[in-house]
Amino acid sequence: MMSSDQIPAENETRPTIYLKDYQPPAFRIERVDLDFDLQEEGTRVTCRMVLQKLAADQDDLVLDGDAGLKLLSITLDGQPVAADRLHRQDETLRIKAVPDHFTLETVVEIEPQKNDRLEGLYRSGGQFCTQCEAEGFRNITFFLDRPDVMSIYHVRITADKALYPVLLSNGNLVETGDLANGRHFALWHDPFQKPSYLFALVAGDLDCLKDHFTTRSGRDVSLNIYARAHDLPKCRHAMESLKRAMRWDEEVYGLEYDLSIFNIVAVSDFNMGAMENKSLNIFNTKYVLADPEISTDDDFDHVEGVIAHEYFHNWTGNRITCRDWFQLSLKEGLTVFRDQEYSSDQGSRAIKRIQDVRILRAHQFAEDDGPMAHPVRPESYMEINNFYTVTVYNKGAELIRMMHRILGADGFHRGMDIYVQRHDGQAVTCDDFVAAMEDANGADLSHFALWYSQAGTPHLDVREDWDDKTKIYSLYFKQYINPTPGQSTKAALHIPILMGLIGPNGGEMAARLIEGDADQTEKGWLLHVKEAEAVYRFTDLAAKPVPSLLRQFSAPVQLSSPVDDGQKHFLVRHDQDEFSRWEACQDLMIDAILKGVSAISLQKPMPDVSELIESCAALLKDADRDPAFTAEILTMPSEAYIGQKMTPVAVDAIHEAHQYLKKALADGLASQWRDLYARLANKGPYELTAEHKARRALRSVALLYLCFGGDSDPALKHYQTADNMTDRLAALRILSHSDDDDLRERIFADFYNRLAHEPLAIDKWFAMQALSLRPDCLDRVKSLLRHDAFSLRNPNRLRALVGSFAAGNQLRFHDISGEGYRFLGKIVGEVDRFNPQTAARLILPLSTHKRFDPERSAMMTSVLRGLAANKDLSRDVYEILTKSIS
Ligand code: PHE
Numbered sequence: 033m034m035s036s037d038q039i040p041a042e043n044e045t046r047p048t049i050y051l052k053d054y055q056p057p058a059f060r061i062e063r064v065d066l067d068f069d070l071q072e073e074g075t076r077v078t079c080r081m082v083l084q085k086l087a088a089d090q091d092d093l094v095l096d097g098d099a100g101l102k103l104l105s106i107t108l109d110g111q112p113v114a115a116d117r118l119h120r121q122d123e124t125l126r127i128k129a130v131p132d133h134f135t136l137e138t139v140v141e142i143e144p145q146k147n148d149r150l151e152g153l154y155r156s157g158g159q160f161c162t163q164c165e166a167e168g169f170r171n172i173t174f175f176l177d178r179p180d181v182m183s184i185y186h187v188r189i190t191a192d193k194a195l196y197p198v199l200l201s202n203g204n205l206v207e208t209g210d211l212a213n214g215r216h217f218a219l220w221h222d223p224f225q226k227p228s229y230l231f232a233l234v235a236g237d238l239d240c241l242k243d244h245f246t247t248r249s250g251r252d253v254s255l256n257i258y259a260r261a262h263d264l265p266k267c268r269h270a271m272e273s274l275k276r277a278m279r280w281d282e283e284v285y286g287l288e289y290d291l292s293i294f295n296i297v298a299v300s301d302f303n304m305g306a307m308e309n310k311s312l313n314i315f316n317t318k319y320v321l322a323d324p325e326i327s328t329d330d331d332f333d334h335v336e337g338v339i340a341h342e343y344f345h346n347w348t349g350n351r352i353t354c355r356d357w358f359q360l361s362l363k364e365g366l367t368v369f370r371d372q373e374y375s376s377d378q379g380s381r382a383i384k385r386i387q388d389v390r391i392l393r394a395h396q397f398a399e400d401d402g403p404m405a406h407p408v409r410p411e412s413y414m415e416i417n418n419f420y421t422v423t424v425y426n427k428g429a430e431l432i433r434m435m436h437r438i439l440g441a442d443g444f445h446r447g448m449d450i451y452v453q454r455h456d457g458q459a460v461t462c463d464d465f466v467a468a469m470e471d472a473n474g475a476d477l478s479h480f481a482l483w484y485s486q487a488g489t490p491h492l493d494v495r496e497d498w499d500d501k502t503k504i505y506s507l508y509f510k511q512y513i514n515p516t517p518g519q520s521t522k523a524a525l526h527i528p529i530l531m532g533l534i535g536p537n538g539g540e541m542a543a544r545l546i547e548g549d550a551d552q553t554e555k556g557w558l559l560h561v562k563e564a565e566a567v568y569r570f571t572d573l574a575a576k577p578v579p580s581l582l583r584q585f586s587a588p589v590q591l592s593s594p595v596d597d598g599q600k601h602f603l604v605r606h607d608q609d610e611f612s613r614w615e616a617c618q619d620l621m622i623d624a625i626l627k628g629v630s631a632i633s634l635q636k637p638m639p640d641v642s643e644l645i646e647s648c649a650a651l652l653k654d655a656d657r658d659p660a661f662t663a664e665i666l667t668m669p670s671e672a673y674i675g676q677k678m679t680p681v682a683v684d685a686i687h688e689a690h691q692y693l694k695k696a697l698a699d700g701l702a703s704q705w706r707d708l709y710a711r712l713a714n715k716g717p718y719e720l721t722a723e724h725k726a727r728r729a730l731r732s733v734a735l736l737y738l739c740f741g742g743d744s745d746p747a748l749k750h751y752q753t754a755d756n757m758t759d760r761l762a763a764l765r766i767l768s769h770s771d772d773d774d775l776r777e778r779i780f781a782d783f784y785n786r787l788a789h790e791p792l793a794i795d796k797w798f799a800m801q802a803l804s805l806r807p808d809c810l811d812r813v814k815s816l817l818r819h820d821a822f823s824l825r826n827p828n829r830l831r832a833l834v835g836s837f838a839a840g841n842q843l844r845f846h847d848i849s850g851e852g853y854r855f856l857g858k859i860v861g862e863v864d865r866f867n868p869q870t871a872a873r874l875i876l877p878l879s880t881h882k883r884f885d886p887e888r889s890a891m892m893t894s895v896l897r898g899l900a901a902n903k904d905l906s907r908d909v910y911e912i913l914t915k916s917i918s
């Protein structure tokens with residue numbers, strides 16, 4: 033099934049690591065004592081560990097340790113280790129001829145004050161903090177820095193008491209005290225064994241929001257969220273979310289928190305979203321602070337989702353962790369599934385599903401279709417940081433979701449119970465997870481498990497047939513997956529398809545299945561397509577049904593369905609599955625835009641979209657029944673998503689056809705938008721209730737169409753009367769495209785002055801300018817690089833300006849001049865010198881060059897080649913470049 037047609041270029045300093053080469057660790061670390069002496073100019077780390085040899089044939093101990101570690105001393109069982117027994121190479125330290133059981137003590141000096149990689153120990157806003165996943169611990173000290181080496185940690189932190197009154201690490205606080213010279217110390221002990229990637233330390237001058245939670249068995253847990261004093265009131269939503277998540281995990285999974293302290297710290301310089309370190313979660317401020325002044329309704333939901341995600345890791349990730357980094361989806365796919373389900377239970381299940389599918393299609397399908405495509409359980413990597421991907425996370429969650437559907441909720445939870453009982457305290461594999469699901473249900477998931485090893489999004493072509501004489505309705509399925517790097521041939525997968533048959537009156541039709549492998553469920557038929565081709569036949573039908581296929585998006589596939597436009601309009605109105613109603617309407621919009629694109633290239637008249645307008649009119653009439661859903665269904669697919677539907681991507685024609693449909697919907701429903709907008713006006717002050725959120729969402733959509741004709745007044749007024757960020761940003765987004773220079777300047781200046789003291793709001797200010805469709809967008813982005821508030825070193829800021837432009841503004845980034853590409857190349861080259869992890873993410877939009885026309889593609893590759901010429905390139909960026917160019 034596998035071939036090696038595209039193994040990336042490698043060299044000695046950047047070896048490729050393979051799953052097939054996995055070897056269990058040769059030593060166990062029974063206990064580790066860490067001592068941190070934090071100083072302004074360099075930190076001293078003493079690490080004493082008790083080691084036990086596991087592999088009798090191993091004479092030497094090989095520790096991981098970054099080249100930047102300055103080794104001050106090393107003793108073995110109290111005796112200095114002679115220099116000729118030590119060998120340092122690349123990122124390792126070899127100690128020759130060690131005994132079977134011994135204590136090793138190293139003292140190193142590191143420079144967190146100069147650490148801009150934001151991996152290991154670094155400084156953010158005057159405080160010390162750590163980020164160790166995946167391999168950051170080796171920047172702190174010499175260690176067996178791999179997830180299958182778990183040990184018990186005792187941590188002592190010493191620092192200046194005035195500058196760093198708060199000293200935190202994992203587990204329980206054992207002792208504190210004052211020392212000479214205005215210094216103090218804290219001693220922490222974590223009773224649970226853990227891998228080094230879950231270690232954390234924080235020292236700083238932070239305020240704390242306190243609360244507590246009583247677990248169902250009666251344990252009282254003290255909950256603390258640490259942040260700058262100014263931000264403390266913004267932590268309340270996170271705290272409430274945390275308590276809801278703790279309760280939910282008890283109720284749904286029977287999983288309880290296991291210590292009497294749970295700490296969260298907010299830091300403003302962070303490469304990712306947040307980190308689940310044992311009992312000391314460290315969060316990007318973006319995912320912990322929430323306040324109506326600076327956060328949109330979506331931001332509130334994201335905070336709740338990420339708080340839940342990190343908390344859920346305590347069981348799925350920490351108590352049970354990964355054997356090696358190829359198994360990353362073991363904890364991430366499962367935990368994303370858990371946080372998605374949690375959020376569904378807090379709000380609307382259908383809307384949560386629509387939003388998750390949007391993300392999956394926009395990012396994961398694109399990844400599966402490009403040079404970085406990899407299985408949910410990758411077979412190889414050069415830099416593990418590059419594999420924290422939408423494939424491992426979101427497609428991984430889809431795999432769990434499919435198992436949940438195939439086994440049923442009860443079967444799935446039986447499997448989870450066995451998984452936890454069997455593997456608590458262990459470092460395990462994705463296969464172990466699947467085996468627990470099988471054993472709990474007497475099921476055979478060996479075919480299903482191919483989803484873990486096979487990359488690429490399956491295509492599923494469906495044909496139908498109706499025999500009016502026999503009243504037999506047949507569905508023919510054909511699946512195939514295009515080759516991906518390293519996998520030229522693919523096997524058929526087990527694809528679960530939830531579907532229904534809808535009769536002429538719009539109701540669900542009862543039918544009898546006479547051929548095909550399927551179960552009947554409450555939500556419809558669950559088909560199990562397992563072969564390259566499959567046939568299903570239904571009978572006992574009075575008339576030809578309309579099929580509603582792939583309800584709830586029951587599998588991450590690209591479906592091409594036999595449903596025609598007329599039937600789609602019917603489904604928009606009648607399908608009992610809300611996801612499928614949304615899907616039918618999206619399909620109609622995509623179709624209309626694609627027809628527009630081909631009309632433009634053939635210089636033909638633009639398509640007639642009157643039927644689509646009529647369907648949308650019907651949805652608007654019914655808007656009050658579910659305003660949040662109406663907002664989703666009337667939101668057009670993005671230009672980038674249309675781009676995915678064609679090769680080469682017709683950048684400019686897509687934009688034109690997209691605008692055409694938007695204008696048609698704006699004009700065709702003008703009075704409806706006006707009425708709706710007026711009817712949904714704020715009655716009373718802001719509230720964060722589901723009802724208010726839904727109303728704001730639909731009103732923002734109405735505003736968008738209302739202004740689309742070129743009348744900015746409603747947006748201006750919306751902006752000026754806003755008493756919250758959701759409304760303010762909805763208006764700002766519209767005004768960012770305005771060609772009225774004065775108006776735009778005035779509003780952006782107002783926003784800046786109003787919120788200059790709130791970094792997360794200023795990130796939005798940068799992003800809105802980078803997403804503008806105005807022709808001068810890139811000039812503006814370039815001049816913003818020199819703005820006082822801009823810094824390449826803060827990842828949130830960098831992503832807001834440069835990331836939004838490159839990944840979110842298809843029209844301007846892919847401008848035919850190639851300026852956007854060269855701009856991105858230059859920034860990535862600079863950022864790579866100090867923050868490779870974030871640089872490597874930023875470059876990804878250029879890796880899709882094969883999807884563009886020869887002219888653009890040549891300019892994109894030339895930027896990639898230019899970067900690749902740099903000998904000092906990080907392993908992170910190097911891997912993406914070589915895979916993209918080959
Ligand atoms: N493990 C974190 C999460 O998904 C993500 C992360 C990875 C954070 C690597 C930092 C570094 O919850």
Ligand code: ZN
Nearest residue numbers: 341345364367
């Ligand atoms: Zn996670």
